[in-house]
């Protein structure tokens with residue numbers, strides 16, 4: 032293997048790698064703005080200049096192919112001098128915007144200015160003025176003054192989003208980013224440019240000015256927008272989700288996520304229509320009651336029905352744990368009618384990330400043993416009067432069609448666990464509040480057969496950030512119950528698997544689960560596809576299930 | 585028990601006390617003829633100079649707009665976590681403004697770090713030292729109590745320019 036020496040370390044590399052790649056693989060970070068591991072090399076920012084022995088001039092490490100025996104210095108006086116000069120050049124026309132710039136705190140320019148710069152400007156002239164607050168697309172605002180013309184956003188929209196919507200216009204210090212005439216920057220992946228923009232030139236309209244980045248906690252999670260299950264990070268302040276960002280996973284989503292997943296999969300967590308506490312229908316109205324009473328009534332009403340008249344509906348939106356406990360309870364009650372439903376939007380799919388299947392866990396629900404065609408059978412049985420009672424977990428059957436709404440109205444007993452109010456809960460006799468994916472531990476299986484973990488980012492009433500090991504911001508760490516930022520709303524909800532195992536106890540069925548992890552342990556012990564897996568093995572990046580041929584993906 | 589050793593043995597003069605008492609009386613007598621410095625607070629109020637660090641307030645410019653751009657640096661630097669800011673967008677050139685700005689006066693320790701860090705000279709220490717509340721919620725000052733017209737803060741602003749640059 033050829034070797035290269037970087038800052039005195041001998042490093043092996045494979046032919047064709049650039050110096051910046053070799054260094055990065057060995058844990059040496061060479062400063063860079065325009066280079067990105069997933070984009071073509073552009074070499075315009077010049078910050079990655081390094082000194083290479085026997086070469087007359089400094090070379091940019093992003094475009095210089097490593098060769099055997101090269102000796103590279105990334106911190107020599109000559110390199111540092113060049114880096115400072117480049118920084119000074121970039122900062123000449125950069126506004127003093129950090130206080131009002133959303134990027135502050137995660138800004139490459141800010142970080143490098145702190146680490147490698149003169150500290151003060153020698154430029155006495157008036158800085159260039161450019162357009163600020165330009166609406167580049169429906170979800171993105173652009174600030175011309177902050178842009179350092181690295182072209183990452185252009186290369187992203189050409190190479191990754193395949194939409195060719197952005198370009199540079201003008202020249203020299205007047206250069207700026209613009210869409211092609213008459214076009215809007217509106218492809219399904221635009222918001223990724225706000226992540227890769229090394230400065231605060233591109234801002235996410237939805238998150239703009241909501242919070243400084245250092246005030247939030249971040250929790251590793253998975254997007255629930257479709258069966259891809261893009262790895263994500265949930266950013267929370269005052270117990271409220273403020274934004275989602277993608278998290279690197281080469282096997283699933285690389286550095287990206289789609290705009291829809293980023294914007295539309297968290298609003299329901301903060302929404303006003305969250306169900307908090309248990310409800311029972313009394314005299315035609317849903318009324319809030321204690322958990323005990325709701326569980327008691329639920330158990331009693333279930334006992335009044337024959338087991339062949341009861342059906343269980345799981346959900347591809349719920350975790351494997353939720354669906355497993357549902358199925359286990361059904362089996363213990365001798366109930367054979369179980370199902371879940373898919374949410375396929377035919378044609379809404381691309382070669383990049385987005386999948387037709389708009390649920391995060393349909394494969395998981397199937398592997399656990401639920402049948403996706405079974406809901407049609409359930410529908411017919413209700414219509415024929417053969418099914419009198421239904422338990423639905425986190426699925427809004429009432430919104431599927433008017434027929435379904437009618438059918439649910441026909442039931443003698445409808446028990447529902449749900450995160451938000453919807454048509455199904457409006458028809459229910461007993462409603463249990465379910466935790467959302469951002470409030471519980473659990474697993475989803477994506478369309479590739481990859482089990483991925485979700486973790487609580489928002490605390491429910493029964494959770495405590497510190498005691499339950501959730502990620503905490505500085506505010507969370509030092510707040511007391513008298514501080515307003517500690518008084519963010521907490522919903523009285525529980526994960527569906529927990530609600531079902533409580534219900535089991537009230538039915539006199541033995542089922543001892545205190546933690547999602549115990550449920551998963553039982554899953555991996557009883558279901559072949561999950562054998563050998565546990566939460567540690569799955570880790571942050573997920574693990575493949577073993578799928579036999581019978582289940583088609 | 586070992587006998588306790590004095591650090592210094594008193595002399596005879598000191599031990600009889602009388603000269604010491606006389607010295608004290610003499611001081612009292614002298615002071616009686618000096619001008620008095622005691623203030624009859626609260627009838628008479630103490631008026632501090634510009635260097636005094638009373639409760640932090642927000643500067644309201646002549647155009648009736650707060651200078652603050654809700655950057656949150658004061659909240660970040662505050663060692664007592666007394667400040668909470670919620671930014672929002674405005675049509676004005678400054679782009680951001682504080683939709684909510686709260687200082688918990690039970691947490692504030694009057695260190696003046698918020699004033700020092702502020703890039704806009706938007707939060708300054710005032711001369712106000714009278715802080716009385718009867719419950720925790722009253723101690724949280726919102727924008728209504730924090731905004732002070734710039735005219736009333738002239739002395740402090742001059743002091744800052746002169747000594748802090």
Ligand code: SF4
Pocket residue numbers: 125126127128129130132133134135136138139140141177229230231232
């Ligand atoms: S892009 Fe970075 S350096 Fe520029 S104003 Fe924003 S935070 Fe500051």
Ligand code: SF4
Pocket residue numbers: 177178179180181182183184185208227228229230232233
């Ligand atoms: S907007 Fe950001 S990503 Fe695009 S060229 Fe400017 S600095 Fe680079």
Ligand code: SF4
Pocket residue numbers: 254255256257258259260261284288289290291292293384385386
């Ligand atoms: S592609 Fe699917 S999983 Fe990924 S962000 Fe979009 S909706 Fe979410």
Ligand code: SF4
Pocket residue numbers: 130651652653654655656657658659669698701702703704705706707
């Ligand atoms: S540091 Fe100044 S500008 Fe920033 S939030 Fe505080 S008062 Fe406002």
